[in-house]
Amino acid sequence: MKKIINDPSNVVSEMVDGLVRAYPQYLTQIDGTEAVVRTNKDSMKGKVGLVSGGGSGHEPAHAGYVGQGMLSAAVCGQVFTSPTPDQIYEAIKAVDQGQGVFCIVKNYSGDVMNFDMAKDLAEADGIDVKSVVVDDDIAVKDSLYTQGRRGVAGTVFVHKILGAAADQGATLDE
Template sequence: MKKIINDPANVVEEMVRGMTKVYPQYIKKIPNTTAMIRSDEKSMKNKVGIVSGGGSGHEPAHAGYIGKGMLTAAVAGQVFTSPTPDQIYEAIKLSDHGKGVFLIIKNYSGDVMNFEMAKDMAEMDGIKVKSIVIDDDIAVENSLYTQGRRGVAGTVFMHKILGAAADQGVNLDEIEELAQKVLPHINTIAVALSAATVPEVGKPGFELADDEIEYGVGIHSEPGYRREKIKPSKGLVKELLGKIDESLHLDANKKYAILINGMGATPLMEQFIFSNDVYEELAERNIKPVFAKVGNYMTSIDMAGISLTILEIEDEKWLEYLNYPVKTIAW
């Protein structure tokens, strides 16, 4: 294992210190935690706080999306491990500015349990808290760490849409309703060329031969649905887009936003080649995306691979929220 670290046991703490030192205009560390919050959180007065988080190793998620127009706070657990309820609770308390807090939770057993516990603790303090559990990964119905589908890169679209709504003064009940409407329209699927290596483990989560790929892997190196010989980018796009089409029923009369996401070790050159093939494949269906992002948005440490997320734009307001200006590290 070759990594630019000091002590594998201190990776998250040192990462948080580094992020907050480099970007004090956006984020600051919540004392005695590895959670981070907007440096200008006072400007959230009379607005709903939006909090997310999860295990570290998915950077820039989630702290990279803290700031005006997106998240109020993000809680960083240990690598691929849910943050503890007490840390989430501290983030909720500091994110409440009189209008309540909304939690965006990826569908992993530990995250769901710990965020729900923190929610209960906050409600005992009189803080209004609502939440959504993101399950956008269509690759497998159940995985090693979930009941139901996993929450992956499509979570970032939820950060963006709900964050914009909150910044415009939408109330807590309306944000919950918006989240519930958006969620079924987000589909994601990934392919891996190699697995992630957790620093404290020191070896990849699974082994692929030099000429192998695996479809449907999760962001913690969870297994996918099929392993086969590597294909050109066009072949990968046909597989992933085909799976999304089966689920979302792509329609030339509808509008779509896409997120092409590098898993951590995939060069932007390859991401843009893949993007070109996605656009060409969609054009054959007479579809031109109305919104697109390409880059590393929800990674898996050093996994080589890519994920494709498609959001069906059911309401023009959603597109307005996607284009709403933000001040964050990573969007």
């Protein structure tokens, strides 16, 4: 046996549902999305929110980095597909505590485009949003799926560094 999949078309929604059911003390699913947010929103009060995400090709990895000193929310796209702008926008709104939201984006064309569109939607609502594009892959300079080097393992370090900064009260500009 290689995998436990009930129905390939439901694999991401079932995985997100399973994570939330297994760890309700840490994760809450944002209604109508495949995005998860910290259950303990009190820990985010007065702090910059952090949102990341991406396609669920290997697994929706970003969901595992939601928590104290890390991400405020993660948006899980479908298999090998970027999350949609509306799902990212919902995550931004869910974590905004009035101090702004910082998005950590991997350098895939769909991720960059959809996070930018979500940023525009949020800014139209008066939410200050900034972002960084992670492009740490030294093995691949260009490919069919990226706008240069991909964002891979280095994204985890960016989650941790910015998560620690936000947890300590750093401002959006800092």
